[in-house]
Amino acid sequence: MKEIKHFINGAFVDSASGRTFEDINPVNGQVIGRVHEAGRAEVDAAVRAARAALKGPWGKMTVAERAEILHRVADGVTARFDEFLEAECLDTGKPKSLASHIDIPRGAANFKVFADLIKNVPTEAFEMATPDGAGALNYGVRRPKGVIGVISPWNLPLLLMTWKVGPALACGNCVVVKPSEETPLTATLLGEVMQAAGVPAGVYNVVHGFGGDSAGAFLTEHPDVDAYTFTGETGTGETIMRAAAKGVRQVSLELGGKNAGIVFADCDLDKAIEGTLRSAFANCGQVCLGTERVYVERPIFDAFVARLKAGAEALKIGEPNDPEANFGPLISHKHREKVLSYYQQAVDDGATVVTGGGVPEMPAHLAGGAWVQPTIWTGLTDDSAVVTEEIFGPCCHIRPFDTEAEAIELANSLPYGLASAIWTENASRAHRVAGQIEAGIVWVNSWFLRDLRTAFGGAKQSGIGREGGVHSLEFYTELKNICVKL
Ligand SMILES: NC(=O)c1ccc[n+]([C@@H]2O[C@H](COP(=O)([O-])OP(=O)(O)OC[C@H]3O[C@@H](n4cnc5c(N)ncnc54)[C@H](O)[C@@H]3O)[C@@H](O)[C@H]2O)c1
Numbered sequence: 001m002k003e004i005k006h007f008i009n010g011a012f013v014d015s016a017s018g019r020t021f022e023d024i025n026p027v028n029g030q031v032i033g034r035v036h037e038a039g040r041a042e043v044d045a046a047v048r049a050a051r052a053a054l055k056g057p058w059g060k061m062t063v064a065e066r067a068e069i070l071h072r073v074a075d076g077v078t079a080r081f082d083e084f085l086e087a088e089c090l091d092t093g094k095p096k097s098l099a100s101h102i103d104i105p106r107g108a109a110n111f112k113v114f115a116d117l118i119k120n121v122p123t124e125a126f127e128m129a130t131p132d133g134a135g136a137l138n139y140g141v142r143r144p145k146g147v148i149g150v151i152s153p154w155n156l157p158l159l160l161m162t163w164k165v166g167p168a169l170a171c172g173n174c175v176v177v178k179p180s181e182e183t184p185l186t187a188t189l190l191g192e193v194m195q196a197a198g199v200p201a202g203v204y205n206v207v208h209g210f211g212g213d214s215a216g217a218f219l220t221e222h223p224d225v226d227a228y229t230f231t232g233e234t235g236t237g238e239t240i241m242r243a244a245a246k247g248v249r250q251v252s253l254e255l256g257g258k259n260a261g262i263v264f265a266d267c268d269l270d271k272a273i274e275g276t277l278r279s280a281f282a283n284c285g286q287v288c289l290g291t292e293r294v295y296v297e298r299p300i301f302d303a304f305v306a307r308l309k310a311g312a313e314a315l316k317i318g319e320p321n322d323p324e325a326n327f328g329p330l331i332s333h334k335h336r337e338k339v340l341s342y343y344q345q346a347v348d349d350g351a352t353v354v355t356g357g358g359v360p361e362m363p364a365h366l367a368g369g370a371w372v373q374p375t376i377w378t379g380l381t382d383d384s385a386v387v388t389e390e391i392f393g394p395c396c397h398i399r400p401f402d403t404e405a406e407a408i409e410l411a412n413s414l415p416y417g418l419a420s421a422i423w424t425e426n427a428s429r430a431h432r433v434a435g436q437i438e439a440g441i442v443w444v445n446s447w448f449l450r451d452l453r454t455a456f457g458g459a460k461q462s463g464i465g466r467e468g469g470v471h472s473l474e475f476y477t478e479l480k481n482i483c484v485k486l
């Protein structure tokens with residue numbers, strides 16, 4: 001049985017309390033390992049180690065030296081690709097075919113992209129006139145923000161954690177990471193890679209545990225953390241923001257969504273079906289950017305529903321090692337209860353269940369897993385909780401629309417504003433509609449197509465701030481203006 005420890009000040013350590021919790025494999029419900037649960041003592045040790053590393057070797061390194069080390073971290077992830085893949089799939093149950101294309105390569109890319117970026121950012125300068133005619137010169141310098149608390153979710157564990165740790169370290173900060181209690185493995189493995197790459201002790205720390213009244217809360221309440229970057233549910237974001245208010249600490253929040261897909265009759269239907277299938281069902285629907293509301297222009301509504309149904313029914317449910325499988329389990333039985341409660345709610349609200357709606361029959365060795373069927377509904381009213389609340393499962397509701405204005409209004413009707421996907425071959429319409437969608441990210445004729453230099457984040461209740469490219473620098477550095485009177 002694996003024992004999963006904290007990584008503090010360059011060493012793997014137990015919890016002083018001896019408290020542990022189980023890491024469960026969602027494929028079969030079996031225990032993968034025992035995870036040490038951090039108390040305030042371990043969180044405090046991690047924060048102190050981070051502060052010391054900031055004042056010590058990491059803070060004194062040149063940008064070029066830091067960037068070189070981060071490249072070695074990326075290479076270290078790639079060199080141990082199979083171990084990261086195994087660990088990520090054990091924790092999440094997701095198909096290896098998916099994690100080997102998305103999670104693990106992005107885990108490496110998140111270090112490379114920001115290591116390169118940091119070497120190439122210009123600083124701003126303003127010359128100004130002064131009454132004595134001599135003038136003055138203003139210029140900006142960026143300094144690390146300090147010790148960053150990183151709190152990450154379970155759906156894309158390595159990808160989402162490194163998406164924050166990569167730029168934070170590139171900018172010269174030190175981090176204390178609190179990965180999701182559901183997925184402790186890859187953050188821990190990354191500690192070994194950091195060490196081998198020459199990242200000084202204390203720069204990257206990992207504390208394990210839960211959210212409220214556990215490692216998550218202890219980290220957000222710790223007075224010596226300078227800023228928090230969080231990805232997770234909107235409600236948790238509110239709690240973290242409240243904790244960060246004490247001491248006026250900055251937050252970057254990437255939160256939930258209830259994303260709309262808008263499919264116009266002039267779309268390329270093959271592409272729209274393929275993209276909507278991915279956006280609704282990839283990672284068993286557990287992607288913050290996923291589409292749970294699909295609005296389809298009436299002339300193609302029936303054809304679209306029939307083809308999406310066929311696509312959903314052709315998904316191959318299976319365990320990570322099954323090379324044919326492209327659909328895994330949900331993260332846990334607890335999450336399955338939540339998803340199934342919405343499946344029941346849909347029926348209670350009078351939905352037509354186009355496909356799915358329950359739990360699939362699985363072979364005996366997988367019967368203990370958190371499996372659920374990909375599900376499509378039609379016929380719900382716009383105020384059904386199934387249509388307004390984030391389910392975070394493999395499901396979507398499809399509703400017809402008649403005009404462009406109606407589609408935009410429907411897409412914008414909720415308090416969330418993370419992402420949207422528009423399907424049309426009419427270029428003017430694509431730009432016109434995309435410009436009016438209230439979301440941080442709009443894809444046209446694609447979904448989850450990511451250029452890491454672009455701004456990433458949510459509008460409305462889907463988040464605060466943007467990360468990605470130079471936008472990450474805004475959060476992970478303090479911009480100081482120096483004014484020199486000539
Ligand atoms: N916008 C984005 O980029 C993005 C990306 C991925 C996931 N998400 C969202 O994440 C959610 C799914 O992830 P989840 O269920 O792990 O989210 P969650 O909010 O339950 O947990 C996320 C992390 O926060 C910690 N946490 C929980 N309560 C806490 C507290 N009181 N104080 C400090 N930390 C606390 C958890 O332990 C975990 O590490 C969905 O809502 C999804 O939309 C958003």
Ligand SMILES: O=C/C=C/C=C(\O)C(=O)O
Pocket residue numbers: 155156160163286287288289450456
């Ligand atoms: O589940 C949410 C996916 C988020 C993706 C990213 O943060 C990214 O691609 O950088």
